[in-house]
Amino acid sequence: MDLSLTGKRAIVTGGTRGIGRAIVEQLAREGTSVALCARTASAVSEAVASLKAHGVSAFGSALDVRDGQAFAAWFEGAVRDLGGLDIAISNVSTRPEQQGEAAWREAFETDFLQHVRMSNLALPHLQQGRDPAMLFVSSIASVLTTLPPGEDGYGTMKAALISLTGQLAAKYGSKGVRVNAVSPGPILFQGGVWDQIRSAHPSLFDRAAALSALGRHGRPEEVADAVVFLVSPRASYITGANLRIDGAAVKSVNF
Numbered sequence: 001m002d003l004s005l006t007g008k009r010a011i012v013t014g015g016t017r018g019i020g021r022a023i024v025e026q027l028a029r030e031g032t033s034v035a036l037c038a039r040t041a042s043a044v045s046e047a048v049a050s051l052k053a054h055g056v057s058a059f060g061s062a063l064d065v066r067d068g069q070a071f072a073a074w075f076e077g078a079v080r081d082l083g084g085l086d087i088a089i090s091n092v093s094t095r096p097e098q099q100g101e102a103a104w105r106e107a108f109e110t111d112f113l114q115h116v117r118m119s120n121l122a123l124p125h126l127q128q129g130r131d132p133a134m135l136f137v138s139s140i141a142s143v144l145t146t147l148p149p150g151e152d153g154y155g156t157m158k159a160a161l162i163s164l165t166g167q168l169a170a171k172y173g174s175k176g177v178r179v180n181a182v183s184p185g186p187i188l189f190q191g192g193v194w195d196q197i198r199s200a201h202p203s204l205f206d207r208a209a210a211l212s213a214l215g216r217h218g219r220p221e222e223v224a225d226a227v228v229f230l231v232s233p234r235a236s237y238i239t240g241a242n243l244r245i246d247g248a249a250v251k252s253v254n255f
């Protein structure tokens with residue numbers, strides 16, 4: 001199936017590894033120009049070079065998305081570099097480094113407010129775009145009642161993000177912009193959170209694999225393929241959706 005993504009222009013936060021990296025690689029393979037950001041400059045340069053090898057324009061900057069001013073300046077510059085915006089994918093999450101109320105504030109800042117900021121920046125440009133789409137990367141943590149220690153704020157904010165997705169879809173549908181979310185289950189890649197859990201807590205790692213009806217963790221490419229479809233013109237009647245990509249790890253019927 002031709003996804004009709006050739007010549008499209010996308011901004012993706014956190015595109016240097018894991019799910020974000022798989023998304024930008026897949027978009028570039030489909031002929032979409034990409035601007036990405038992450039904190040580690042060397043990883044940004046490496047990712048941009050890899051994307052350019054697909055023959056598309058690629059831009060990247062090292063910054064912390066929690067710095068609202070720096071993020072806004074980068075975002076507007078990225079839209080200029082790309083010559084407009086058709087696709088915005090808000091992917092970054094940061095593990096809380098603090099405890100107690102400070103950890104909740106941190107989760108609110110990174111796993112919710114940052115996505116609101118990105119939508120506020122993206123939506124005016126998307127309305128001028130071609131078959132425009134916005135997508136948020138949530139998590140099955142949004143619906144789990146039992147989460148690992150320190151992840152209560154993460155799960156709560158990921159749930160709020162799905163609510164935001166539905167609200168924005170309703171508000172911007174008449175302006176031609178589709179807004180969707182995906183909720184991955186445990187996704188394994190080198191250096192990622194589940195790679196670390198495999199070393200530090202092997203029994204938790206095995207339990208997560210066994211939870212899936214497929215008996216294994218997912219791969220970033222398996223999330224990226226669904227994301228790239230959802231932001232493509234081929235998903236033209238899908239908006240306000242939250243797609244679980246978890247190998248049926250969540251034990252409820254997915255109404």
Ligand SMILES: NC(=O)c1ccc[n+]([C@@H]2O[C@H](COP(=O)([O-])OP(=O)(O)OC[C@H]3O[C@@H](n4cnc5c(N)ncnc54)[C@H](OP(=O)(O)O)[C@@H]3O)[C@@H](O)[C@H]2O)c1
Pocket residue numbers: 013014015016017018019020037038039040043063064065066091092093094137138139140183184185186187188191192193194
């Ligand atoms: N992995 C999973 O099992 C899983 C499951 C469900 C949902 N998710 C969601 O999927 C998304 C991606 O997670 P992931 O596990 O694939 O990758 P990740 O290891 O969380 O890294 C994501 C990317 O974001 C960048 N990043 C992190 N914090 C940043 C910040 N404050 N400012 C700018 N860039 C930042 C990272 O680069 P730098 O570190 O260099 O900044 C990297 O490029 C997240 O929203 C996560 O909640 C993941």
